[in-house]
Amino acid sequence: MDDLAAAFGQAASLLLGFDAELIEIIGLSLRVSFMAVGLAALLGLPLGAAVALYRFPGRTLLGALLNAFMGLPPVVVGLVVYLMLSRAGPLGALGLLFTPGAMILAQCLLVLPIVAALSAQIVADLNEEYNEQLHSFAAGPLQRLATLVWDGRFSLMTAILAGFGRAIAEVGAVMIVGGNIAHSTRVMTTAIALETSKGNLALALGLGIVLIALALAVNFAALALRDAARPRYG
Amino acid sequence: MVKRRSFVAGVFLAAAVAFPSLAAERSIVVASTTSTENSGLFGSILPVFEAASGIRVKVVAVGTGQAIKLAKNGDADVLFVHHRPSEEIFVAEGYGVKRFEVMYNDFVLVGPKSDPAGVRGMTDAPAALARIAAAKATFASRGDDSGTHKKELGLWQAAKVDAVAASGQWYRETGSGMGATLNTAAGLGAYALADRGTWISFANKGDLEIMVEGDKRMFNPYGAILVNPAKHKHVKAAEGQAFIDWLVSDAGQKAIADYQLGGLQLFFPNAKKAGS
Numbered sequence: 001m002d003d004l005a006a007a008f009g010q011a012a013s014l015l016l017g018f019d020a021e022l023i024e025i026i027g028l029s030l031r032v033s034f035m036a037v038g039l040a041a042l043l044g045l046p047l048g049a050a051v052a053l054y055r056f057p058g059r060t061l062l063g064a065l066l067n068a069f070m071g072l073p074p075v076v077v078g079l080v081v082y083l084m085l086s087r088a089g090p091l092g093a094l095g096l097l098f099t100p101g102a103m104i105l106a107q108c109l110l111v112l113p114i115v116a117a118l119s120a121q122i123v124a125d126l127n128e129e130y131n132e133q134l135h136s137f138a139a140g141p142l143q144r145l146a147t148l149v150w151d152g153r154f155s156l157m158t159a160i161l162a163g164f165g166r167a168i169a170e171v172g173a174v175m176i177v178g179g180n181i182a183h184s185t186r187v188m189t190t191a192i193a194l195e196t197s198k199g200n201l202a203l204a205l206g207l208g209i210v211l212i213a214l215a216l217a218v219n220f221a222a223l224a225l226r227d228a229a230r231p232r233y234g
Numbered sequence: 235m236v237k238r239r240s241f242v243a244g245v246f247l248a249a250a251v252a253f254p255s256l257a258a259e260r261s262i263v264v265a266s267t268t269s270t271e272n273s274g275l276f277g278s279i280l281p282v283f284e285a286a287s288g289i290r291v292k293v294v295a296v297g298t299g300q301a302i303k304l305a306k307n308g309d310a311d312v313l314f315v316h317h318r319p320s321e322e323i324f325v326a327e328g329y330g331v332k333r334f335e336v337m338y339n340d341f342v343l344v345g346p347k348s349d350p351a352g353v354r355g356m357t358d359a360p361a362a363l364a365r366i367a368a369a370k371a372t373f374a375s376r377g378d379d380s381g382t383h384k385k386e387l388g389l390w391q392a393a394k395v396d397a398v399a400a401s402g403q404w405y406r407e408t409g410s411g412m413g414a415t416l417n418t419a420a421g422l423g424a425y426a427l428a429d430r431g432t433w434i435s436f437a438n439k440g441d442l443e444i445m446v447e448g449d450k451r452m453f454n455p456y457g458a459i460l461v462n463p464a465k466h467k468h469v470k471a472a473e474g475q476a477f478i479d480w481l482v483s484d485a486g487q488k489a490i491a492d493y494q495l496g497g498l499q500l501f502f503p504n505a506k507k508a509g510s
Contacts, residue, residue: 197413
């Protein structure tokens with residue numbers, strides 16, 4: 001188990017040494033995953049809330065689909081996005097393949113069902129709680145949605161963090177649509193896969209420890225933000 | 235309401251930060267194999283080319299089969315792989331302009347120190363494989379339609395052994411890259427066919443050693459082909475050809491020969507001189 005012990009040394013020296021290449025890779029990982037989760041939140045929060053609040057045809061089916069797609073295999077999403085963005089595919093003219101944009105799109109598709117399904121549940125619970133109040137204000141359907149999403153924003157942050165966890169950790173989709181190109185589309189997870197395939201197991205695990213530390217830091221930051229904001233709103 | 239607006243503004247600000255405008259740069263995408271990337275060759279020679287030409291080379295390292303598929307779809311400008319028959323078909327079908335010889339190395343048969351099939355030191359690769367099959371000794375195959383996998387299947391054919399029929403028994407198809415397959419072989423104490431470049435640079439050899447080498451049937455030539463701009467008009471023909479021209483030039487050939495690990499040369503340049 002020398003590799004296991006060596007991995008912690010590797011992780012420490014990578015972080016303390018401010019390795020330029022590692023900083024670049026971490027930066028791209030965060031950029032891609034933040035963008036993907038941001039887009040997924042912009043679309044997924046209203047979508048989830050709509051599923052929770054409104055009656056429309058296909059609502060049950062949509063809810064079931066969102067729940068089922070929380071477990072979409074990243075490699076399948078990657079393959080579908082590749083086929084769409086390939087020069088031989090329908091969106092090939094965009095020239096997005098093997099760019100961070102393609103990776104953001106793939107991760108967004110992975111994260112969207114998670115954010116939407118979890119926020120549907122959260123908003124449905126809130127709606128029950130506030131139903132009478134909203135009635136007494138004669139809130140319209142749009143106003144009801146906006147109020148509930150805004151009031152539930154701290155709970156909804158959990159949904160977004162779950163999506164972020166999924167995005168930053170997946171390797172299957174970004175490997176296919178990004179191509180793991182050095183200084184261009186290499187992120188933490190694809191770098192770990194590459195080092196593993198080179199047999200540099202300690203370095204790969206060291207990168208893994210850095211990735212976990214990164215995910216932890218983002219979660220702590222989100223919690224701190226919530227605690228800082230909460231008192232003002234009571 | 236003011237708070238909400240600032241929140242929304244914050245989201246857009248975050249988006250703007252995350253999407254810095256891309257500086258215009260000349261770049262090409264090269265579809266290549268894991269052996270050239272994992273062995274560190276590209277990391278060594280590309281900076282030399284980029285400094286000389288100002289063209290950024292983006293390498294997508296996958297198996298030869300997948301690399302050819304990418305190039306056929308027009309998702310790469312240059313194909314740089316190591317399975318000559320497939321490369322010749324690629325050009326004959328009009329997907330590629332012309333194949334250029336760039337370099338070669340060779341394959342080695344590696345196996346566990348204990349050598350259960352007793353093939354150490356043999357120089358006849360198919361005979362060694364036949365002995366492994368007879369002993370039902372574990373063999374880890376790439377199983378991923380890569381150049382190495384195609385080469386391995388050719389050697390089994392020469393050995394007149396239907397190894398794939400034993401898949402799941404002593405013959406294990408990993409369906410993954412060279413490094414991953416060597417990791418598996420090290421874990422299982424299995425034999426495996428590897429290109430010498432990846433083998434030398436591979437850091438997790440464990441109990442594995444070279445058993446068979448030097449058979450001329452284990453020769454491993456690499457070719458570079460410009461994807462045909464007549465098939466895919468967005469192909470960066472000028473930049474792509476500039477890269478190929480550099481690979482076969484004296485400067486490129488020297489850069490390839492100069493790449494060594496632990497005093498061992500990994501690839502041997504063999505471009506034909508112009509006119510020959």
